[in-house]
Each structure stands twice: as structure tokens, then as C-alpha cells.
Amino acid sequence: MSRKLIKQVIIKTIPVMTGYIVLGFGFGILAEKAGYGVGWALAMSVFIYAGSMQYLMVSLLTSGASVISTALATLMVNARHLFYGVSMIERYKGAGKKKPYLIFALTDETYSLVCSGDTPEGANPHLYYFLVSFCDQIYWIIGSVLGALAGSAITFNTAGIDFAMTALFVTVFVEQWLTADSHIPAVAGVIITVICLVLFGGDLFLIPSMFLILTCLLAGRGKLDTPVKPPLSGGAAAADSALERGNGHD
Amino acid sequence: MTDTRAAILIAVSAIVTALLRFLPFLFLGGKRKTPEFITYLGKVLPFAIIGMLVVYCLRGITPLVWPHGLPELLAVAAVVLLHLWRRNTLISIAGGTVCYMILIQFVFR
Numbered sequence: 001m002s003r004k005l006i007k008q009v010i011i012k013t014i015p016v017m018t019g020y021i022v023l024g025f026g027f028g029i030l031a032e033k034a035g036y037g038v039g040w041a042l043a044m045s046v047f048i049y050a051g052s053m054q055y056l057m058v059s060l061l062t063s064g065a066s067v068i069s070t071a072l073a074t075l076m077v078n079a080r081h082l083f084y085g086v087s088m089i090e091r092y093k094g095a096g097k098k099k100p101y102l103i104f105a106l107t108d109e110t111y112s113l114v115c116s117g118d119t120p121e122g123a124n125p126h127l128y129y130f131l132v133s134f135c136d137q138i139y140w141i142i143g144s145v146l147g148a149l150a151g152s153a154i155t156f157n158t159a160g161i162d163f164a165m166t167a168l169f170v171t172v173f174v175e176q177w178l179t180a181d182s183h184i185p186a187v188a189g190v191i192i193t194v195i196c197l198v199l200f201g202g203d204l205f206l207i208p209s210m211f212l213i214l215t216c217l218l219a220g221r222g223k224l225d226t227p228v229k230p231p232l233s234g235g236a237a238a239a240d241s242a243l244e245r246g247n248g249h250d
Numbered sequence: 251m252t253d254t255r256a257a258i259l260i261a262v263s264a265i266v267t268a269l270l271r272f273l274p275f276l277f278l279g280g281k282r283k284t285p286e287f288i289t290y291l292g293k294v295l296p297f298a299i300i301g302m303l304v305v306y307c308l309r310g311i312t313p314l315v316w317p318h319g320l321p322e323l324l325a326v327a328a329v330v331l332l333h334l335w336r337r338n339t340l341i342s343i344a345g346g347t348v349c350y351m352i353l354i355q356f357v358f359r
Contacts, residue, residue, distance in 0.1 A: 022340055026347075036256070043257075047264040052303070057263055064251050070259045074266040077303065080296045081267070082288070085274030092275070103271050160351035163325060166307035167346035170329045171339050173300045185294040189301025202309045206302075213298045217291065225290045 008120045009131040016109045016136050020051075021143035026164045027054050028147020033158055034062045041148035045141045050107060052172075053077050054144075055165040069207065076210045084111045091115070095126040102126070105133035107140075182224060188216055317358040325350035 010017075024045065031041045036058065044054050053074055060070055084106050091114070092102050106114075110133050119125040151158075177186060192212045196205040217224070251259075308326075311319030329346035336342070 019340065022344075026343075040256070040260075044260055044264075048260065048267055050267050053263060053267060056303075057260065060263075061251060061256050061259060065259065067259065067262055070262050071266050074263045075270070076299055078267050078270050079291075079299065081270040082274055085271055086278060086288070089275060089278055099275075103275055104268055106271050157355055158351075160354045161347060163322075163350035164343055164347045166304070166322070166326070167329045167343040167350075168339075169300055169303045169307060170326055170346070171333050171342045173304055174330055174333045174342075175337075175339075176297050176300060180297055182294075183297075185297035186301045189298030190305055192298075193302040193305035197305060197309055205309070206306060209302055209305075213302060214291075214295075217294050217298060218287065221287065221290055224294055 005120060005123050005128065006131065008123075009128065009135055012113065013132055013135045013139070016113065017139045019109065020136060020139040021146075023051055023168070024140045024143020025147035025150070026161070027051070027058070028144040028149070029151040029154065029158065030055065030058050030147075030162055030164065031144070032148045032151025033161065034058050036061060037152065038145055038148040041144045042141065045137075045144040049105065049137055049140065050078055050081075051140070052165070052168060055168065059162070059165075063203075072207055072210060080108075081106065084108075084115075087115060092126075092129070095129070098126050098130045102129055102133055105137050107136065110136045184220070184224060185217060188220075189213055192216060321350060321353040321358050324353060 027045075028038075028041045031037070031044070031054075044057060048054055048057065056073060056077060057070075060073060065073070085103065088103075088106065088111070092099055095102055113132050113136075114129045119128045173186065177183065180186065193205070193209040196209040196212065199205070200208055304326075308319070308322055311322050313319050325346050328349040329342050332345045333339075333342040
């Protein structure tokens, strides 16, 4: 492992470094203020290592969530990771002993760095991916530990600091809105959840919302799924996917 | 919540997150093609889920009672405007959060 490669990795990960230290810091403060100090923040950043999920985890912990709703919330919030994995299968082939960690550490930001695929010349791509993934998690851990330590030292009124999570999701929402082909899924997500909130109340609405969103998106597939294949092969493609769905249950 | 219970919930979240990250490699690592409805969900689900999470974060507001969710709505508007203006995630989050803290601590007390 050359010094040059490490330097290249650090330069490459600077944007993630700033982002993770600041967001991790916010998470650390939030956890500490909710009664989960340095040890807890560290454990979550080491073992869960998923930014928005950890913010949500703090509110699940303070609201006394059940195991099932925690599992379902994690499933829905982190479902996107399934698709990161799908697109990295080829790239991570042959990574050997590094592979389990590469997969574990595949966050949104790390994905955005490794999927661009510009490995420095002469470097082993898997070593490069490993160092990028590892540095990113170190930044995240440093941020959350510092935040948790600072949380107990901060004496000004921090009421409202939990809005950082709302702001994070609103920012992602706006970013997605600007890049999306169709705004229907985003609008559907908001409207379905609001309806469920009114119907089921603040404690129970999340699970019905998740199921309704999945159902509506699958039902609207014909309209929302932009064809990737040329129209001529459309019939064959539909037959293919029907076959695959039929076999998908085993 | 007891420490044991909190540790269990964290473990559950960690295991489910890891499962989601490992599943594609375990099941699609060979030559099998990804089912098309998964590819489709991969495209549309993130948009809907983030919309859901925004509403989830705002579930505590009381539209019919003072302050009618005004601090939240103003702060969300600040985040949106900041993001449209600079398109910098950190500025949007920090600006919106400071805005919200000022609103609930000094304006809508």
C-alpha cells in the first residue's frame, strides 16, 4: 500500500469528509441530548453506519418503538441500498477478503465515489475501493463521537436542533425533485403518508404508509415505468418479467 | 427505554441495514438477471420514501392549534429556498436548523 495511494484516497474523499464530519456531529449532539452519549453514538456509527437511519434511530429510541417497527422503518429507509448493491456486483467481484467490508460500508456517499470508477492509475481497484470506504466510515465515526462529546459541553438552548433531520430529508427531497423524470412517486409518497397520518394518528401511520406506497407504486408500474427497451421487443420483455415474477417465489 | 432494549433496537437496525446491503450480492452475484420490478422499484421508491420521511418528521405539528405548524413550515421553506439558491446540502441543513431554532426559541415561544 503506497503513500501515494493513501494521499489520492484522502484527496478524493474530501467532499465526503466535510459532509460526514458535519452530519455525524449533528447526529452525535442529537443522540447525546436524547440520553444516548458517546458509547451509543459510537456503536451506532460503527454497526449501523447509515446516516439518515441513525437520525431516525434516535427518535425511534426516544419514542419507545417496537422491534417490528424498527425493523420495518430500517427496511423502508434503507431499501435503496438494495439497488446500490445491484449495481456494484460486477465491480466488487474478486475483491476477496475485502469484499464483506466493501458491501457493509456501501453508503450513499461511498457509492457515489466508488461507482464513478476512476481508480488512480496503477492502483489495485479493490484496495482503492476499500480505502475509500474505510476513510469514509472513519470520518463518520469522528464526526459522531465529537458531536456526542460536544453535546454534553454545549450549554446554550439546543431546543429545535432535531430539525436537522427534517432539513436533511427536505434537502434530499428537493435534490431528487430537481433530477427526477416524474414527480408522481414523490407526490404520492407525501400524499399517502399525510392521509395515513390523519387516519391512523402519529403513532401508527408509518407501517400502513409503507405498504400503501409499495402497493400504489407497483400498481402504477405500467404508467410510471419508462421503457428501457425498444418498443418492438416490448412484448417479449413483458413475458420475460412475468416469467421471472412467477419464478420469484421459490 | 432500558439500555438492553435500546441495544436490541440498534442491533435490529444494524442487521436489517447489513441484510439490505448484502442481499443483492448473495442472490444476484451469479449470472441471474435482476427481476424487472426490482429495477423499477429501485427507480421510483427512493422518491416516495423521502416524501414519506419528510411527512414523518413533521408529524408533530398541530395545524388547528397555535402556532399552526408555522415554525416548521417557515423552516422547511427556508431549507427549500436555500437549497434552490446554493444547492449545497450543508448550507441548506445548517441554515434551516438555525432558522427553526430561532423561530421556536424566540419568535413562537
